[in-house]
Amino acid sequence: MPQRKAAGDIKTSSSDSVQKNMHSARAIMKRFSPFYALGAIFMAFSGCSTVTDLITSKIPESHAGKPAIIVSLREQEAYLYRGGYRTASSRVSSGREGYRTPIGRFHVIRKDADHRSSLYGDYIDDSGRIVKANVDSRRDRQPPHSHFVGTPMPYFLEFSPGYGLHQGYLPGVPASHGCIRMPYWKARQFYDAAHIGTPVVVKL
Structure with missing residues (x-):
């Protein structure tokens, strides 16, 4: 029969775990400001990707220099560089089958923090009720007494006409x-x- 751990062994193991967590917390507090440290500790225990994105996006960059962005479609990741050093990364979702994201070397040609799509969105009536959702304004007929409202695309960085990075x-x-x-x-x-002119490389 398998041996059962003695109560003392369990207590010691639990104590060791707490001590390790406290040591990690102190290390975080020393490295970051209290605000970021609390968030980082919460992130470590919660595993929430949204919290991870929030905290890592607020950590001061350790390198200066001109920015550049590289997107890997195979990895579904985007990378931010400063002076040749990678300073940030992000999960992404690129174009699906039939709507491929263009590949090549580009530059940021437009920035719009409150951008909305001019092609994709919903048909809405005057009361704000969605009459027809997820439409392509070029193909889907507009219902009577409705108007088109484009899908929000916050923090739009356009690198090729009609294509960009956004939330x-x-x-x-x-x-x-x-x-x-x-x-x-x-x-x-x-x-x-x-900024306008920042290099953007999209690769497979």
């Missing part, structure tokens, strides 16, 4: 109409770091 839903697979979706806090971080 959006990430289902874990390529799912967009060609743009590169990012979590809110990461989209905001990349948006704040980039």
Whole structure:
């Protein structure tokens, strides 16, 4: 029969675990300001990706220099560089089948923190009720007494006409109409770091 641990062994193991957690917490407090440290500790115990994005997007960058963005479609990741050093990364969702994200070397040509799609969105009536959702304004007929409202695309960094990085839903697979979706806090971080002319490389 398997041996049962003595109560003393269990207590010692639990105590060791607490001491290790406290040691990690002290290390975090020394490295970051109290605000970020509390968030980092919460992140470590919660495992919440939103909290992770929030905390890591607020950590001061350790390198200076001109920004650059590299997107890997295979990895579904975007990377922010400063002076040749990687300073941040983010999960992304690129274009799905039939709506491929363009590959190549580009530059940021427009920034719009409150951007909305001019093609994809909903038909809404005057009371604000959605009459027809998830439409393509070029193909889907507009119902009577309704108007088109584009899908919000906050922190839009356009790198090719009609294509850009922006905040959006990430289902874990390529799912967009060609743009590169990012979590809110990461989209905001990349948006704040980039400027018109910032290099953007999109690769497989």
